[in-house]
Amino acid sequence: MSDWSLAIDFGTCFTTAAVRVEQSGPESGGATGGATGGAMGGAAAVEIENSRYLPSLVCLGDDGRLLTGRAAVQLAAQRPERAEHHPKRALLRQSAVLLDDREVETVDLAAAVLARVAAEARARFGGTDPARRVLTHPADWSPADLDRLVEAAGRAGLDAPDLLPEPVAAARFHAANTPAGDLGPIAVYDLGGGTVDTAVLRREGDGFRAVAVAGDPDFGGRDLDQALFELLRERALDLDPVPWQRLQADRTPVGAHQRSQLSREVTLAKESLSSTGTVYLAVPGYPEPFVVQGGEYRAAVTPALTASVGLLERTVARAGLTPAELGAVVLCGAASRTPPVADLVAARLGRIPEPTADPKAAVALGALTDPPAPVLPAGAAAGEAGSAVGGGRWAVAHYPAEVDPWFDHD
Known part of the structure; x- marks a missing residue:
């Protein structure tokens, strides 16, 4: 069987992966059958449980095993004290967490997610191991943070990952899907489930190098969910506070399940507002669903999104550039689809951002995309394409404690 490569984008809320067959020829014809949507030699996203997006949530099972995917999501709805919703954050923040009455190393939480992805990918290639393993990470992670990620990979059976x-992965994906010849720097705005990260990259002989990076560890797609949740909460309390207070106070398994279900419905409604103007949300205890208009939601999230786009603007300035000098502005991360994002970027930078068909999978796919060949401007000497302005790594910011949206109000 042909050699194949695996890339994993371990995310705060969701994890994505891609595979690529590294050899072509008649003998490798069966190797691509399990990779979804890719041709021989091209990167293809991996589906797990019929989705490209595996929840990063990990839950402690009754038998002591760490569960991932649907099994983890289902059990976490019933036994929230056994769940770690954001193992990527936990990996940076602490060495262990308490799941129910058991102390679990955060490296093992990350390893459980990585191992699930690796097992699904191996199954598509007859159980063989990938010849190359790539893990993506925020550009401002410290060496100690990267060491913990590598340790988790080793425990997941993915030794010596690149x-x-x-x-950089996002820039590679963009370069592979746009016309050749663009020499301009690329600005990346990555709005994920738990964080927003920005970067400016320049082309070099071996691909791209980040010359300025910045991030906000306290803002992401979950905050957009929270904004919609608050709209719903205010509407419910105005109509009749008793059912909402009863739902909030119910500590039984039924109450936990109802709150978890409503939180999932809020997330789905937020995603629907990217393409529709109205959503309906049913809340236990209320006879009719609540209606939320897209304009209300946009008004609620615009201030925070404006601040995040301002971070991108400052990152461009830190790179010593003006927006006009950029070759492209690339949006990635699932939450970048939120309607105000593209408009705000265009207004603040004067540049229309480049559309991405699947902004969440772009990083995993880009990790297995070959770097673009160096292109020198007319009259340039060899080696000049790699020159960069600005530079220097920004110190990594660690994450504060999580706040449960159901219990942060009196």
Whole structure:
């Protein structure tokens, strides 16, 4: 069987992966059958449980095993004290977490997610191991953070992985899907489930190098969910506070399940507002669903999104550039589809951002995309394409404690 490569984008809320067959020829014809949507030699996203997006949530099972995917999501709805919703954050923040009455190393939480992805990918290639393993990571992670990620990979059976900054992977994906010849720097705005990261990259002989990076570890797609949740909460309390307070106070398994279900419905409604103007949300205890208009939601999230786009603007300035000098502005991360994002980027930078068909999978796919060949401007000497302005790594910011949206109000 042909050699194949695996890339994993371990995310705060969701994890994505891609595979690529590294050899072509008649003998490798069966190797691509399990890779979804890719031709021989091209990167293809991996589907797990019929989705490209595996929840990063990990839950402690009754038998002591760490569960992932649907099994973890289902059990977490019933036994929230056994769940770690954001193992990527936990990996940076602490060495262990308490799941129910058991202390679990955060490296093992990350390893459980990585091992699930690796097992699904191996199954598509007859159980063989990947010849190359790539893990993406935020550009501003410290060496100690990267060491923990590598340790988790080792425990997941993915020894000696290559490490690639997420914005570099996003830039590779963009370069492979746009016309050749663009020499301009690329700005990347990555709005994921739990964080927003920005970067400016320049082309070099071996691909791209980040010359300025910045991120906000306290803002991401979950905050957009929270904004919609608050609209719903205010509407419910105005109509009749008793059912909402009863739902909030119910500590039984039924109450936990109802709150978890409503949180999932809020997330789905937020995603629907990217393409529709109205959503309906049913809340236990209320006879009729609540209606939320797209304009209300946009008004609620615009201030925070404006601040995040301002971070991108400052990152461009830190790179010593003006927006006009950029070759492209690339949006990635699932939450970048939120309607105000593209409009705000265009307004603040004067540049229309480049559309991406699947902004969440772009990083994993880009990690297995060959770097663009160096292109020198007319009259340039060899080696000049790699020159960069600005530079220097920004110190990594660690994450504060999580806040449960159901219990942060009196």
